[in-house]
Amino acid sequence: EIVLTQSPGTLSLSPGERATLSCRASQSVSSSYLAWYQQKPGQAPRLLIYGASSRATGFPDRFTGSGSGTDFTLTISRLEPEDFAVYYCQQYGYSPPYTFGQGTKLEIK
């Protein structure tokens, strides 16, 4: 089973700042099968990035996914108020289980 470790657990930043979220895998993940989700309170998660770097419909280009192998990054170039949420990475590779990271809470400083 691939274990995904996200860091930091909580990230406190101000609107306009740059956010960098990390997702590290216990073994190599195909870049085609790494996703990021955004979850706001009381809502279902929403697919943000798939295939490590492809943005899902509805998300602006200030969201960027990158990385390969065991290290993946989600970068938000200039934070908007609506970006403060919890972000999860997930691997959905060749074989299950399709594990999630424990999440990074992005909060307003």
Add this chain to the structure above:
Amino acid sequence: QLHLQESGPGLVKPSETLSLTCTVSGGSISGSSYYWGWIRQPPGKGLEWIGSIYYSGRTYYNPSLKSRVTISVDTSKNQFSLKLRSVTAADMAVYYCASAMPAFDIWGQGTMVTVSS
């Protein structure tokens, strides 16, 4: 555009079976997505993948739940279902159904299941 909606009892007694159904609208369950899945989230905690079923009927389960889980598809009703046997308080969570292409791109709103006598 696909729409998914979970349904089922919001309260289950310990040791009993949790049964949820996900109704798919806006497309056929037989061909709309790569596969279908169930994910849960205990209150205040992270996401846990429970299992997935392919349109072919092939299933994959989280090893930690495999002995208690069954996921099935009813193409005539455009639904897929989750059964989790012998529930305990640790199974209390919001349960989501989702479609995957192959990332989970469309999610239901989720349904809270409480385990209590």
